[in-house]
Amino acid sequence: MPEPNDLVADLAVVGHLVTSDAQYPRGEVRVRDGRIIAVLDVPSDAPAEQRVDVGEAYVMPGVIDPHVHCLSYAGEGIEAGTRSAAAGGVTTILEMPFDQEGPIWSVSAFNDKLARVRREAHVDVAVYATVEPGGNGISQIAGLAEAGAACFKVSTYHTDPNRFPRTPDDELIEVFAEIAKTGRRLCVHAENDEIVRAKVAELHASGELDPRLHCAARPPVTETAAVANVLELGRDTGVKLHFCHISTPRAVDLVQWHRSGGAPATVEVCPHYLTLTAEDMVRRGAWLKCNPPLRDAEHVDGLWERFRAGQIDAIASDHAPWPKHYKDRKNIFDNASGGPGVETLLPVTASEALHTRKIDPCELVRTTATKVAKAFGLAGRKGDLKPGLDGDLVVLDPHREWIVDGAELHSNAGWSPFDGMRVRGKVLLTVSRGEVIWDGSHLHSEAGRGEFLAADC
Ligand SMILES: [Zn+2]
Known part of the structure; x- marks a missing residue:
C-alpha cells in the first residue's frame, strides 16, 4: 500500500x-x-x-484512434476533428497524411502539419507520413521518421491521383525495406486496384442506381488478395505491417497466419464493419459508401469472432468528415467514400460489443487502447490505466441509451453514418x-x- x-x-x-x-x-x-x-x-x-x-x-483508458483524416477535407481541420475526438472519449488520434492541400511526403510538409497540430489540437496527436510514388519518396523516409512521423501509410489502390495515389508492387518492396530500417510501422490500404477499377467502370456505365453496386464493385476477394500480396511482399523485409480498415474475416486470418510464422503484422477494423451491412445501403445509400465497402452479416459475425479471440489490434474510425454535398449524387459511384466517425467510435463499438456480442470489457479496452498504443510505439505514455x-x-x-444524430456531434461534417442508430x-x-x-x-x-x-x- x-x-x-x-x-x-x-x-x-x-x-x-x-x-x-x-x-x-x-x-x-x-x-x-x-x-x-x-x-x-x-x-x-x-x-x-x-x-x-x-x-x-x-x-x-482514453481511446486511441489510429485512423483519422482531419484534413482530407480542409473544412474540418485538426481543430474540429480533435474536438469531435474529445467528445467521443478519444484522447489520442493518429492523423492521416492524405490532405486536401497535398500529401505529407516531405519533411517540410510534415513540419507544417506539426505546427498546425500544435496550434489546433484538443487531444494528443501522432502524425502519419506517406511515400511519394515514382521513386522520389524513398529518399524522404529516414528524414520523415527523424522529424517524428509515428508511422507511414501507402495504398495498393489508386484512390486519388494527387491526394492518395497507388504504390505499385516493385516500389512497395523497396519502400518496405527502407521503412523497416526506421522501426516505424507501415500501414496499408489493401484493395486490388485492377479488379476494383474494372468492376467500377463496368457497373458505373450500367447506369443502374442500386447503391449496393458499390459493394458489388469491390467484392471480398479484392481485399483478401491485396492483403495476401502485401504480406508476402513484406515477408523478408522485416517491415512491421498494419492493415487499415479490414472488412473481411479472411483477411484477419491471413494476418494471423503470417503472425504465427513470426511476422509483426497488426490489423484494424472499423465500427461500421462491425455494425452495418451492405443491405443497410438500400436505406442509407451514399451515407454508407466507404472503401472497402460494407459486407454481409456473415462477415460481420466473423469479425466479431476474431475480436473475441483477441485477433484484432485496433478499432479505427477512418474519420473522413466529408460535407453533405459530397454525398448527395444519385449514382452511388459519383459520391465520396467514407464518413465522420471519431466521436462515435467508442459508443457504437461498445454498444454492440458489450450488449449484443458479450465481449469481455477488458478486450474492448485492449482493442481501443492498449494494443493500439503498442502497435504504434505509444505504449510508454498511452493505452492503459497504469501508474506512470x-x-x-x-x-x-x-447502459445509457441515445440515438445518434450527426447534427449534434462536434465534427464540422454535420452528419454521421450511424444517424438514427440506437x-x-x-x-x-x-x-x-x-x-x-x-x-x-x-x-x-x-x-x-x-x-x-x-x-x-
Ligand atoms: Zn482512411
Whole structure:
C-alpha cells in the first residue's frame, strides 16, 4: 500500500475501472501532474483537488484512434476533428497524411502539419507520413521518421491521383525495406486496384442506381488478395505491417497466419464493419459508401469472432468528415467514400460489443487502447490505466441509451453514418493528461492544448 502522501492527486475518478487485464467494480484512478499515480481496487480517502464519482459507469483508458483524416477535407481541420475526438472519449488520434492541400511526403510538409497540430489540437496527436510514388519518396523516409512521423501509410489502390495515389508492387518492396530500417510501422490500404477499377467502370456505365453496386464493385476477394500480396511482399523485409480498415474475416486470418510464422503484422477494423451491412445501403445509400465497402452479416459475425479471440489490434474510425454535398449524387459511384466517425467510435463499438456480442470489457479496452498504443510505439505514455502512463481516461456509461444524430456531434461534417442508430453506451467524461476536457455535454478544452506525440520505436 502506498503512503497516503504518495496518493495526493490533482484528480481522482471513482467508478467501475476497466484496465487491459482487470476490472475493479468500485475502484479509483488518481492522476497528478498529468500522469496516473495510482490505480486502486477500492476508493481511497487521500486528498485530491478534484474528485469525481461516476457510480457504476466504466472508467477506461482514453481511446486511441489510429485512423483519422482531419484534413482530407480542409473544412474540418485538426481543430474540429480533435474536438469531435474529445467528445467521443478519444484522447489520442493518429492523423492521416492524405490532405486536401497535398500529401505529407516531405519533411517540410510534415513540419507544417506539426505546427498546425500544435496550434489546433484538443487531444494528443501522432502524425502519419506517406511515400511519394515514382521513386522520389524513398529518399524522404529516414528524414520523415527523424522529424517524428509515428508511422507511414501507402495504398495498393489508386484512390486519388494527387491526394492518395497507388504504390505499385516493385516500389512497395523497396519502400518496405527502407521503412523497416526506421522501426516505424507501415500501414496499408489493401484493395486490388485492377479488379476494383474494372468492376467500377463496368457497373458505373450500367447506369443502374442500386447503391449496393458499390459493394458489388469491390467484392471480398479484392481485399483478401491485396492483403495476401502485401504480406508476402513484406515477408523478408522485416517491415512491421498494419492493415487499415479490414472488412473481411479472411483477411484477419491471413494476418494471423503470417503472425504465427513470426511476422509483426497488426490489423484494424472499423465500427461500421462491425455494425452495418451492405443491405443497410438500400436505406442509407451514399451515407454508407466507404472503401472497402460494407459486407454481409456473415462477415460481420466473423469479425466479431476474431475480436473475441483477441485477433484484432485496433478499432479505427477512418474519420473522413466529408460535407453533405459530397454525398448527395444519385449514382452511388459519383459520391465520396467514407464518413465522420471519431466521436462515435467508442459508443457504437461498445454498444454492440458489450450488449449484443458479450465481449469481455477488458478486450474492448485492449482493442481501443492498449494494443493500439503498442502497435504504434505509444505504449510508454498511452493505452492503459497504469501508474506512470498519461492520465488519459474515458468514462462510459454502458447502459445509457441515445440515438445518434450527426447534427449534434462536434465534427464540422454535420452528419454521421450511424444517424438514427440506437446506441447503449454514452461518454460521460473525457480526461486528457489529468484535465477534464469533456463533461458529457460541454467541452472544456482550448485548441492547442493537445500535444504532438512522437513514436517510441
Ligand atoms: Zn482512411
